[in-house]
Amino acid sequence: MRFLKFLIVGIIFGIIMAKSEAFSWFRIQEMFRFQSFHMFGIMGTAVMVGMLGVFLIKKYNMRDFSGNPITFYPKEKAFVRYIGGGTIFGLGWGLSGACPGPMVVNIGYGYLSMIVVFLFAIIGTYFYGIIKDKLPH
Amino acid sequence: MRIIEIIQQPWPWYVSGFLIAVTMLTLLYFGQSFGFSSNLRTICAAAGGGKFVKFFDYDWKKQLWNLVFLLGATIGGFIAANYLSNGEPVLISQETINELSEFDIAAPQGAQPMELFSWSAVFTLKGFLILAVGGFLVGFGSRWAGGCTSGHAISGLSDLQWPSLIAAIGFFGGGIIMTYFILPLIL
Numbered sequence: 001m002r003f004l005k006f007l008i009v010g011i012i013f014g015i016i017m018a019k020s021e022a023f024s025w026f027r028i029q030e031m032f033r034f035q036s037f038h039m040f041g042i043m044g045t046a047v048m049v050g051m052l053g054v055f056l057i058k059k060y061n062m063r064d065f066s067g068n069p070i071t072f073y074p075k076e077k078a079f080v081r082y083i084g085g086g087t088i089f090g091l092g093w094g095l096s097g098a099c100p101g102p103m104v105v106n107i108g109y110g111y112l113s114m115i116v117v118f119l120f121a122i123i124g125t126y127f128y129g130i131i132k133d134k135l136p137h
Numbered sequence: 138m139r140i141i142e143i144i145q146q147p148w149p150w151y152v153s154g155f156l157i158a159v160t161m162l163t164l165l166y167f168g169q170s171f172g173f174s175s176n177l178r179t180i181c182a183a184a185g186g187g188k189f190v191k192f193f194d195y196d197w198k199k200q201l202w203n204l205v206f207l208l209g210a211t212i213g214g215f216i217a218a219n220y221l222s223n224g225e226p227v228l229i230s231q232e233t234i235n236e237l238s239e240f241d242i243a244a245p246q247g248a249q250p251m252e253l254f255s256w257s258a259v260f261t262l263k264g265f266l267i268l269a270v271g272g273f274l275v276g277f278g279s280r281w282a283g284g285c286t287s288g289h290a291i292s293g294l295s296d297l298q299w300p301s302l303i304a305a306i307g308f309f310g311g312g313i314i315m316t317y318f319i320l321p322l323i324l
Contacts, residue, residue: 003205005167010206013160014213019144020153021227023214024248030233032309032316038150043290045154046161050295053162064168075283075293075300082300085282086289086307088274093308094315096271097249099286100279101173103272104207108214111249113259117272124276125177129192135281 017105025097032094081137092124145223161291169202172288174279176200176207240324267323282307 017023020042031039056062057070064070093099096117098106103121106114128135148156161171178193179200187194226245234244242250251258258264279285282304284293290308293301 003202006164006169006202006205007209007212009160009163009167010209011213011216012156012209013206014210014215015217015221016148016153016156016160016213017210018214018217018248019148019221020150020157021147021248022153024227024245025250025253026227026229026233026237026245026248028312029237029316030229032312033233033236035230035232035236041150042154042157045151046157046291047294049155049158050161050291051297053158053165054295054297057162057165064166066168068168070165070168072296075298078300079303082282082289082303083307085278085280086304087278087311087314088307089278089282089285089304090308090311090313091315091319092271092274092276092278092311093286094312094320096268096275097253098271099173099275100177101210101285101287103275104211105214105217106249108211108216109218109248110215111254113254113256113268116259116265116268117275120269120272121276121279122177122180124273124278125174125280126181126186126190126193126276127273128277128280129178129181129186129190132192 013101014105014108017102018109023098023102023105023109028093028097076137078137081135084136092121142223145221147225147228157291158295161287161295164206167202170288171292172203172284173207173210174276174285174288176203177276178280179204240320242324263323278307278311 021027022039022042027039030036054072062070098114098117100121103114103118107118164171179197182193182195182197227248229245242252253264253267259268282289284301284304286308289301289304294305
């Protein structure tokens with residue numbers, strides 16, 4: 001039962017990804033061609049509202065549902081991994097038109113060929129695990 | 138117009154963006170953090186990858202909630218397609234339609250181009266490689282960068298984290314390189 005809330009939030013997230021059309025290859029192409037404000041509006045709004053929420057959580061030391069303080073962990077200071085990994089991610093995003101969340105939303109939506117993309121995303125992650133220590137971070 | 142008909146239309150960017158932030162904040166309230174690509178690592182670990190690769194040798198069961206979230210997202214896609222859709226194709230700009238037609242990608246009939254996602258496309262070498270390489274790069278890149286759109290671009294930027302800004306610049310840089318320099322060669 002303690003997982004039920006995550007199932008519900010996940011269902012809502014999946015519906016948002018589909019109804020916002022952010023899960024569509026066409027929308028991602030339109031974004032990278034700067035031919036519509038739609039995707040920039042989605043991400044801009046999400047980040048603005050998110051910033052306000054995080055600011056309020058920190059300002060009022062808000063607690064989560066079980067009474068523990070909500071904590072934010074600063075991400076490790078580095079450069080190469082973020083720009084390198086980010087760029088590779090972006091190449092894949094531009095090609096497949098899907099980041100990890102929208103991949104499974106597409107599968108649920110009925111675009112079953114997205115299973116290929118998702119399986120190879122798992123393989124890509126596994127490959128990172130293998131060569132991790134040889135990569136600069 | 139009835140409520141269901143309003144919901145069945147595509148949602149405007151400000152509604153969608155707001156709800157994505159609410160999703161992130163709800164997960165914080167539930168004591169977790171929004172980061173979808175962690176699931177890819179969790180799946181590797183749950184499948185026994187930790188026996189062979191140290192990176193996957195950790196207590197992945199703490200991430201079970203995220204796998205449940207992933208299951209939910211899949212169900213959400215199903216619900217959107219079957220109960221919350223008016224069947225209209227994605228409304229992209231005419232400019233994009235024109236540019237994509239130069240690569241023989243037809244105007245949208247649904248959410249995805251059949252030239253790339255139909256089974257007949259998947260069972261060609263080129264079609265298979267586009268999906269496989271695309272997925273591989275997303276999986277590899279997100280782990281190297283330590284997060285994807287949700288973990289960096291939404292969660293990280295909301296928390297004003299410099300690393301996430303660098304990663305987000307990478308996401309866009311990579312996407313632009315793919316769109317302008319590589320897609321024209323392969324499509």
